[in-house]
Amino acid sequence: MAQKQEEVQIVPENRVYGRPALLTDRVMHYCPGCSHGTIHKLIAEVIDEMGMQDRTIGVSPVGCGVFAYNYIDIDWAEAAHGRACAVATAMKRLCPDKLIFTYQGDGDLSAIGTGETIHTCNRGESIAVIYVNNAIYGMTGGQMAPTTLVGMKTATSPNGRDVKLHGYPFKIAEMIACLEGVRYVTRQSVGTPAGVRRAKKALRKAFENSMEGKGLSFVEFVSTCNSGWKMTPVAANQWMEEHMFPFYPLGDIKNE
Amino acid sequence: MKEDVRLMKGNEAIAEAAIRSGCDGYFGYPITPQSEVLETLMEMRPWETTGMVVLQAESEIASINMVYGGAACGKRVMTSSSSPGISLMCEGISYIAGAELPCLIVNVQRGGPGLGTIQPSQSDYFQATKGGGHGDYRMIVLAPASVQEMYDFVFDGFDLAFRYRIPTMILSDGVIGQMMEKVVVTRNRGRMSDEEICRQSGDWALTGRKANRQRHVATSLALEPAEMEATNLRLQAKYNEIEQSEVRYDELMTDDADYLIVAFGSSARIASETVQMARKKGLKLGLLRPITLWPFPSERIADLAARMKGILCVELNAGQMIEDVRLAVAGQVAVEHYGRMGGQLFTPGDVYEAVQEKLLKKRRH
Ligand SMILES: Cc1ncc(C[n+]2csc(CCOP(=O)(O)OP(=O)(O)O)c2C)c(N)n1
Numbered sequence: 001m002a003q004k005q006e007e008v009q010i011v012p013e014n015r016v017y018g019r020p021a022l023l024t025d026r027v028m029h030y031c032p033g034c035s036h037g038t039i040h041k042l043i044a045e046v047i048d049e050m051g052m053q054d055r056t057i058g059v060s061p062v063g064c065g066v067f068a069y070n071y072i073d074i075d076w077a078e079a080a081h082g083r084a085c086a087v088a089t090a091m092k093r094l095c096p097d098k099l100i101f102t103y104q105g106d107g108d109l110s111a112i113g114t115g116e117t118i119h120t121c122n123r124g125e126s127i128a129v130i131y132v133n134n135a136i137y138g139m140t141g142g143q144m145a146p147t148t149l150v151g152m153k154t155a156t157s158p159n160g161r162d163v164k165l166h167g168y169p170f171k172i173a174e175m176i177a178c179l180e181g182v183r184y185v186t187r188q189s190v191g192t193p194a195g196v197r198r199a200k201k202a203l204r205k206a207f208e209n210s211m212e213g214k215g216l217s218f219v220e221f222v223s224t225c226n227s228g229w230k231m232t233p234v235a236a237n238q239w240m241e242e243h244m245f246p247f248y249p250l251g252d253i254k255n256e
Numbered sequence: 257m258k259e260d261v262r263l264m265k266g267n268e269a270i271a272e273a274a275i276r277s278g279c280d281g282y283f284g285y286p287i288t289p290q291s292e293v294l295e296t297l298m299e300m301r302p303w304e305t306t307g308m309v310v311l312q313a314e315s316e317i318a319s320i321n322m323v324y325g326g327a328a329c330g331k332r333v334m335t336s337s338s339s340p341g342i343s344l345m346c347e348g349i350s351y352i353a354g355a356e357l358p359c360l361i362v363n364v365q366r367g368g369p370g371l372g373t374i375q376p377s378q379s380d381y382f383q384a385t386k387g388g389g390h391g392d393y394r395m396i397v398l399a400p401a402s403v404q405e406m407y408d409f410v411f412d413g414f415d416l417a418f419r420y421r422i423p424t425m426i427l428s429d430g431v432i433g434q435m436m437e438k439v440v441v442t443r444n445r446g447r448m449s450d451e452e453i454c455r456q457s458g459d460w461a462l463t464g465r466k467a468n469r470q471r472h473v474a475t476s477l478a479l480e481p482a483e484m485e486a487t488n489l490r491l492q493a494k495y496n497e498i499e500q501s502e503v504r505y506d507e508l509m510t511d512d513a514d515y516l517i518v519a520f521g522s523s524a525r526i527a528s529e530t531v532q533m534a535r536k537k538g539l540k541l542g543l544l545r546p547i548t549l550w551p552f553p554s555e556r557i558a559d560l561a562a563r564m565k566g567i568l569c570v571e572l573n574a575g576q577m578i579e580d581v582r583l584a585v586a587g588q589v590a591v592e593h594y595g596r597m598g599g600q601l602f603t604p605g606d607v608y609e610a611v612q613e614k615l616l617k618k619r620r621h
Pocket of ligand 1: 062065139
């Protein structure tokens with residue numbers, strides 16, 4: 001005989017978790033299973049917990065994250081494709097008391113914006129760079145990105161990425177870790193609850209570094225793009241673990 | 257009080273004026289013939305006095321996007337470059353126009369196309385006045401004809417940029433940038449405090465979302481056609497207002513003139529000598545110098561055209577401003593072009609000959 005369960009009342013005092021105060025009511029345009037939404041939520045939580053909402057400026061990219069400004073209730077600038085780090089550089093130089101971060105996809109940050117990214121890292125600007133690597137161009141309909149894995153099929157590599165034709169997938173995190181101005185480089189993922197918890201700690205550290213003027217912090221999120229990958233959310237998560245993690249291993253790359 | 261008069265290069269005047277106009281940040285990349293702007297600023301170290309930020313960027317693309325970031329925060333920011341560098345900035349300028357941000361851009365023109373030459377030219381008139389970047393946008397374009405105007409237009413440029421939340425360009429060239437002249441160093445206004453920024457730009461600048469206001473977003477994106485059209489209509493209304501209120505030009509002996517030269521910047525300087533020369537020889541020649549290339553003094557040119565026997569556009573290019581002059585004149589009188597390209601200059605005598613050849617002789621035929 002089933003034991004009679006004690007009835008739990010649902011009242012605010014009993015809640016162990018709530019919607020982050022800085023997330024707006026706007027329904028996100030992201031596809032189900034996409035990592036962007038979870039990463040947005042973590043950013044909103046960390047800014048809120050740090051009490052920085054009135055001193056933070058975000059820079060959104062051209063890519064699926066372009067509308068980040070509709071979802072996180074802080075001041076934002078929307079940068080031209082790839083130029084977020086240059087935009088953020090001036091903001092931090094002109095407003096050193098502000099928390100400045102960029103939010104960029106892998107096409108934005110490591111294709112068209114490679115120059116701005118590397119030089120901003122090299123100057124050691126005290127900003128946080130949030131890099132969402134889903135190995136594909138999500139917004140424009142699933143074309144190959146610099147980060148697309150070898151053999152991976154995309155709209156512009158329909159037979160799979162061929163290194164003879166397209167070169168090798170680009171690991172920009174390892175590259176910028178070599179630069180003197182860069183303080184903290186970490187690679188995270190939000191595919192599991194444990195991953196989400198670790199990722200949040202990494203974001204907090206990056207934001208704190210920025211406020212302490214410690215140089216540039218770079219947080220990469222190895223992410224899913226189930227629409228671009230043409231997979232269900234569950235299959236995409238599994239594919240990420242099996243194929244993305246071996247090539248883009250999680251963990252700190254530089255932590256000084 | 258004694259006037260503070262100094263001997264300066266045009267490019268140095270830009271740097272001096274930047275500091276004295278309360279500029280918050282300059283972002284630039286070296287290119288001849290304007291590198292002295294960045295060099296002078298680095299020499300003067302304004303970050304130790306006014307707190308102005310000066311940064312050598314890795315490219316003109318980075319420079320203009322830094323300007324975008326600073327402008328979005330309500331700061332007085334600027335960049336300078338020469339023709340090839342301005343080409344690289346055009347995407348960024350379009351974004352600044354689209355997001356309705358104020359900034360100052362200085363183009364010390366050199367000859368093109370391509371890498372071209374480091375010698376002076378006025379061949380970026382189309383780029384400055386007709387767009388350069390994509391979309392239906394405008395910049396206010398000021399054309400200095402002296403080192404003093406290089407200095408003064410930095411102040412005016414910032415004022416106009418903020419009054420209309422629009423990118424403003426000083427369209428100079430290698431002649432004005434490199435030559436030395438006396439400059440009356442006039443004003444000295446401080447940088448804006450955070451309170452002043454909030455007062456001036458409190459309804460749009462990114463200053464951190466306070467509890468008492470909605471978040472501010474600097475963006476040029478609107479995926480809904482109706483929203484994007486509304487943005488465009490708002491921009492056009494603003495451009496109309498600027499065309500009504502901000503046209504500037506200068507005139508020399510146009511009152512009784514039979515023939516008119518229209519020229520801007522360094523060409524106008526040379527042509528003003530031609531006017532003196534012609535007057536000595538009994539030819540009633542006048543000069544109209546557009547100071548704002550956009551908005552263009554079309555109405556004034558149309559009025560003058562009604563009583564001229566001929567108009568000559570004198571430009572250091574293949575004939576660019578002449579298109580606007582012809583639109584203004586609307587066929588009332590013949591409009592001819594005289595120019596040189598590739599970094600070559602004309603003398604007042606060359607221009608006088610061109611007036612003879614292109615205006616007087618043609619009429620006799
Ligand atoms: C100058 C320019 N070139 C190309 C584009 C088209 N474009 C928009 S988003 C994008 C790629 C975005 O991919 P990524 O940065 O990986 O972000 P995701 O959408 O996958 O999150 C491209 C190429 C553009 N907007 N501007």
